[in-house]
Amino acid sequence: MVNIEMETCRLTDYADLESYRANLQAKKTENKVITICCGTGCLAYGASKIGQSFKDEIKNQGLEGTVSVKFTGCQGFCERGPLVVIRPENILYQRVKPEDVSRIVTETIRNDLILDDLLYTIPSTNEKVRCEEDVPFYKKQLRLVFGTNGYIDPTSLDDYIQAGGYQALNKVLSSMSPDEVVDEIKISGLRGRGGGGFATGAKWEITREAPGELKYVICNCDEGDPGAFMDRSLMEGNPHSIIEGMVIAAYAVGARQGYIYIRNEYPVALKNSEIAIKKAEEKGLLGKNILGTGFDFSIKISRGGGAFVCGESTALMASIEGRTGEPRANYIHTSEKGLWERPTLLNNVETLANIPLIINKGAEWFYGIGTGNSKGTKIFSLVGKVHNTGLIEVPMGITLREIIYEIGGGIPGGKKFKAVQTGGPSGGCLPEEKLDLSVDFDELSRAGSMMGSGAMIVMDEDNCMVDIARYFLSFLEEESCGKCVPCREGLKRMRQILDRIIEGKGQDEDIELLIDLSESLTMGALCGLGGSAGNPVLSTIRHFKDEYVAHIQEKRCPAGVCKPLIRYYIVEANCNGCSLCIKECPADAISFQGKKQPVKLDQDKCTKCGACYDICRLNAVEVK
Amino acid sequence: MVTLTINGREFSGASGQTLLNIAQKAGIDIPTLCHSHAVSDYGACRVCLVEVEKRNRKRLVTACLYPIEEGLKVATDSERVIKVRKTIIELLLARAPDSNDIKELATKYGIEASRFRDVTETSNDNCILCGLCNRVCAEVVGVDAISLVNRGTRREVALPFYDETNDCIACGACSYICPTKAIQMKDTKEIRTMIWPNSKADFKMQQCESCGVHYAPVKQLEYIALKSGLSVSEFNNCPDCRH
Numbered sequence: 001m002v003n004i005e006m007e008t009c010r011l012t013d014y015a016d017l018e019s020y021r022a023n024l025q026a027k028k029t030e031n032k033v034i035t036i037c038c039g040t041g042c043l044a045y046g047a048s049k050i051g052q053s054f055k056d057e058i059k060n061q062g063l064e065g066t067v068s069v070k071f072t073g074c075q076g077f078c079e080r081g082p083l084v085v086i087r088p089e090n091i092l093y094q095r096v097k098p099e100d101v102s103r104i105v106t107e108t109i110r111n112d113l114i115l116d117d118l119l120y121t122i123p124s125t126n127e128k129v130r131c132e133e134d135v136p137f138y139k140k141q142l143r144l145v146f147g148t149n150g151y152i153d154p155t156s157l158d159d160y161i162q163a164g165g166y167q168a169l170n171k172v173l174s175s176m177s178p179d180e181v182v183d184e185i186k187i188s189g190l191r192g193r194g195g196g197g198f199a200t201g202a203k204w205e206i207t208r209e210a211p212g213e214l215k216y217v218i219c220n221c222d223e224g225d226p227g228a229f230m231d232r233s234l235m236e237g238n239p240h241s242i243i244e245g246m247v248i249a250a251y252a253v254g255a256r257q258g259y260i261y262i263r264n265e266y267p268v269a270l271k272n273s274e275i276a277i278k279k280a281e282e283k284g285l286l287g288k289n290i291l292g293t294g295f296d297f298s299i300k301i302s303r304g305g306g307a308f309v310c311g312e313s314t315a316l317m318a319s320i321e322g323r324t325g326e327p328r329a330n331y332i333h334t335s336e337k338g339l340w341e342r343p344t345l346l347n348n349v350e351t352l353a354n355i356p357l358i359i360n361k362g363a364e365w366f367y368g369i370g371t372g373n374s375k376g377t378k379i380f381s382l383v384g385k386v387h388n389t390g391l392i393e394v395p396m397g398i399t400l401r402e403i404i405y406e407i408g409g410g411i412p413g414g415k416k417f418k419a420v421q422t423g424g425p426s427g428g429c430l431p432e433e434k435l436d437l438s439v440d441f442d443e444l445s446r447a448g449s450m451m452g453s454g455a456m457i458v459m460d461e462d463n464c465m466v467d468i469a470r471y472f473l474s475f476l477e478e479e480s481c482g483k484c485v486p487c488r489e490g491l492k493r494m495r496q497i498l499d500r501i502i503e504g505k506g507q508d509e510d511i512e513l514l515i516d517l518s519e520s521l522t523m524g525a526l527c528g529l530g531g532s533a534g535n536p537v538l539s540t541i542r543h544f545k546d547e548y549v550a551h552i553q554e555k556r557c558p559a560g561v562c563k564p565l566i567r568y569y570i571v572e573a574n575c576n577g578c579s580l581c582i583k584e585c586p587a588d589a590i591s592f593q594g595k596k597q598p599v600k601l602d603q604d605k606c607t608k609c610g611a612c613y614d615i616c617r618l619n620a621v622e623v624k
Numbered sequence: 625m626v627t628l629t630i631n632g633r634e635f636s637g638a639s640g641q642t643l644l645n646i647a648q649k650a651g652i653d654i655p656t657l658c659h660s661h662a663v664s665d666y667g668a669c670r671v672c673l674v675e676v677e678k679r680n681r682k683r684l685v686t687a688c689l690y691p692i693e694e695g696l697k698v699a700t701d702s703e704r705v706i707k708v709r710k711t712i713i714e715l716l717l718a719r720a721p722d723s724n725d726i727k728e729l730a731t732k733y734g735i736e737a738s739r740f741r742d743v744t745e746t747s748n749d750n751c752i753l754c755g756l757c758n759r760v761c762a763e764v765v766g767v768d769a770i771s772l773v774n775r776g777t778r779r780e781v782a783l784p785f786y787d788e789t790n791d792c793i794a795c796g797a798c799s800y801i802c803p804t805k806a807i808q809m810k811d812t813k814e815i816r817t818m819i820w821p822n823s824k825a826d827f828k829m830q831q832c833e834s835c836g837v838h839y840a841p842v843k844q845l846e847y848i849a850l851k852s853g854l855s856v857s858e859f860n861n862c863p864d865c866r867h
C-alpha cells in the first residue's frame with residue numbers, strides 16, 4: 001500500500017516533531033480501521049489478496065474516508081491466519097478468506113453485527129471470543145515491544161509517529177546527556193535478547209568509554225534458529241522502533257555510523273527496513289543533523305548470505321567487513337575492538353526495540369516487570385505440538401506451563417506433553433518436571449537450557465528425544481564454520497554416534513562418549529556456536545536418559561520414530577479391511593484380503609513412512 | 625609491564641604479549657599445531673588451551689591468542705585442560721591417523737587409540753585444517769594462492785575453484801609449514817609438483833645457464849624479480865654460479 005505522508009518536509013527541532021505528531025492525530029478522520037496482518041505467515045495464507053478485496057469493497061460501498069484499511073506487521077497468532085482485526089472495537093476475525101470480505105464490510109462495518117463463524121472458538125469450551133484481547137492466546141501476554149505491531153503500517157512513518165514514535169529520541173536529544181541515557185538503560189536491568197543475556201547498559205557503558213573517535217552500532221537481525229521468527233516479525237512490523245533504538249544507542253555511545261545486519265532470506269523485513277531508513281532520513285530523524293541538534297548518525301543495511309554462524313558477533317562483523325563469516329577469539333571485547341577494530345556496540349533487534357519503551361516510560365517502570373535478574377518481557381516463537389502456534393510476548397518469570405497450556409492452548413490430539421526445547425538449536429530440552437520453571441535467563445540456564453533468542457519448540461509423546469538431539473546436532477554440524485577442531489570434528493563424531501544409536505548399533509559407552517565430547521565442546525570451542533552446541537545432547541541425556549538406554553540396550557525407540565528400530569503392525573482385531581491404508585501406502589506394502597477381513601502388511605516392502613498409521617481411524621495400525 | 629602467575633610461578637611481560645609468548649620464553653610446555661611465529665595467530669587447533677582465572681571465574685582460553693593481563697592466574701596443565709586437550713588430540717588422531725606429529729602428541733598424552741570407531745567419513749589426507757598454509761601464503765609470501773574453502777565438515781584447503789592456479793609460485797612455503805605433512809612438494813629435474821590434499825600442479829624449474837642445474841621454479845623467480853625490481857635475466861644463473 002502506498003502511503004501518502006502528510007508532509008514531506010524535514011523536522012528541524014523537538015517542537016517541530018511534537019506539533020507534527022499533534023497534527024497527525026488531529027487529522028485522523030476514520031472512525032474504523034480494518035487491520036490485516038501481513039506478517040510472513042499471514043501473507044503466505046493470502047493476506048494481501050484479502051487486503052485488496054477490503055479496499056475494493058470499501059470503495060464499492062462508498063465508505064472511503066470513514067473506514068480505512070491497514071496492512072500491519074505480525075499480530076502473533078500465526079496459527080489462525082490470515083488475521084483481520086476491526087478497530088477500535090478490536091473484533092478479531094481469524095482464518096479469513098477473500099469471499100468473507102464483502103459480508104464483513106456489510107455486516108460488521110456497516111451494521112455492527114458480529115459474524116460468529118469467523119470468531120475464534122476456545123476448543124475446550126466451544127466459546128466464541130469476540131475481541132482480540134479476550135482470546136486466551138493474547139490474554140496472558142504482555143505485549144509491550146509488540147504493542148503497536150497490530151496497529152501501524154510498517155511502511156508508514158506517520159503511523160509510527162502518530163502512535164508516539166520518536167518521542168523517546170526527542171526526549172533523549174532534548175533533555176538527556178549520553179551518560180544519563182547509559183545510566184537509564186543500566187538501571188532498567190535490560191539484558192541482551194539475542195541469546196547471551198549480557199547486561200545492555202554495561203555494554204553501552206564499555207562502548208561509550210572505549211577510546212576512539214570512530215564507533216559503530218550494529219543491529220543483529222541474522223536470526224537463524226530453526227523455529228525462531230521474532231526478530232523478523234519486529235523488523236517487518238515495526239522497523240522504526242528498532243531504528244529509534246539504534247539512534248538512541250548511537251547518541252549514548254558516541255557513534256555516527258550504524259549497520260543493520262539482516263538475513264537476505266527475510267525479504268519483507270529487508271524491504272520494510274529499507275523504506276523505514278529512507279523515510280526517517282527524509283524527516284530528519286536519521287542522517288545528518290538529526291532534529292536540528294547537530295547529531296549525525298546514519299544506518300546502512302548489510303545483507304547476510306545465509307550462514308547461521310554469522311549471527312555470532314565476531315563472524316557477523318567479519319561478514320560486514322567483506323570477509324568470510326568466521327568467528328575470531330573475542331578475548332578483547334567487541335565493545336573495545338569490533339568492526340574494523342573500532343569500538344562497536346552490537347545489539348539484537350528485540351533489545352533495540354525495547355530502548356524507546358524504557359526511555360519513554362522510565363527505567364523503574366521496566367525494572368518493575370519480570371524477575372530478579374531478568375527484567376521486562378521476552379518474545380518467544382511458540383511452535384511445535386501446541387494448539388496456538390505463533391509469536392508471544394510474555395513477562396519474564398511466567399512459567400513454561402502457562403505458556404504452553406494457557407497461551408498455547410495445550411497439546412493437540414489428546415497427546416501427552418514430552419519436552420519443550422528452548423533457546424534454538426544450541427538450547428536444551430526440558431521435561432515435564434520443569435514445566436513450572438519460571439522463564440528467565442538464569443532459571444533456564446540452571447535447568448540446562450537457555451533463553452537463547454527465544455525459540456520455543458513443544459514436543460509430545462510422538463517425538464523421540466534421541467532423534468531430536470540428532471536433528472539439532474546435524475543442523476549445527478551443517479552450520480559450523482569449521483574453523484576450530486572441537487566444533488568441526490567433535491560435532492561430526494557426535495552426529496555419527498547418534499546415527500549409530502538410532503540405527504540400533506549403539507554401545508553402552510556411547511553415552512559417556514557423547515557427554516565427554518559435549519563437555520569438551522563447551523569448554524574448548526572458539527565461539528558461542530560451538531560453545532553451546534553440546535546442549536541438545538547434554539540436556540536430552542540429562543532428562544531423557546531412559547530413551548537413550550532403550551535405543552542402545554533394548555534396540556527399541558520408545559516413541560516409534562527411529563525407522564531402523566521400529567516396525568508397523570496391523571492389529572487384526574481392530575481392522576475391518578476398509579482399505580484406507582492401502583490407498584495411502586506409497587510402497588504397495590499393504591494388501592486387501594477380502595471384505596471385512598484384516599489387511600496384510602508386507603514387512604519387506606514397508607518403508608516405515610507411517611502413512612497407514614496416520615490415516616487409520618480404527619487404531620488398527622500399531623508401531624513398535 | 626604486566627605480572628601474572630603461570631602454574632603458581634610469577635612471570636612478567638610487556639603488555640600485548642600472549643600467554644604462549646610468556647610460557648615459551650619460560651620453557652613451559654604448551655603444545656601447538658596451528659601456531660607459528662611466522663604468521664598471525666588463529667586459534668583453530670585448540671591444543672594450546674590453558675585455564676585462566678579472573679575474578680574467581682575459570683575458563684579455558686587459547687594461549688596463542690590470549691593477551692596477558694595483570695594478576696591473571698594461569699594453569700597450563702589443570703585437570704580440565706588435560707581432559708579437553710586429550711579429547712581434541714583424539715579427534716585429530718581420528719582425522720589424521722597417519723600423521724607422525726599427531727601420533728607423537730597422542731602418545732605424549734597417553735592416548736593409545738581414538739575412541740571414534742567409525743572412520744568411514746575420515747579423509748585420509750592428514751590435513752587438520754590448521755590454516756598455517758594459507759596464512760603463510762597470504763602473510764609471508766604475499767600471493768594468496770590457496771585458501772580454506774567451504775564450511776564445517778566440508779571445509780578444505782583448496783586452490784581457487786579447485787583449479788590449477790596462476791597465483792601459486794611453487795615456493796613450497798605451505799609444504800614447509802604444514803605440521804602434518806599434508807602438503808607435499810616433489811622435485812624432479814625440470815618439474816616441481818605441488819600436491820595439496822585435493823589437487824596438484826606442476827611448475828617448470830629454471831635451469832642455470834652455467835652449471836645446468838634446475839634450481840628454482842620459474843614462477844617463483846619471476847615473483848622475486850617483480851617484488852625486488854630486478855630483471856628476470858638476473859636469475860638465469862643459479863646462486864652459486866652468480867657469485
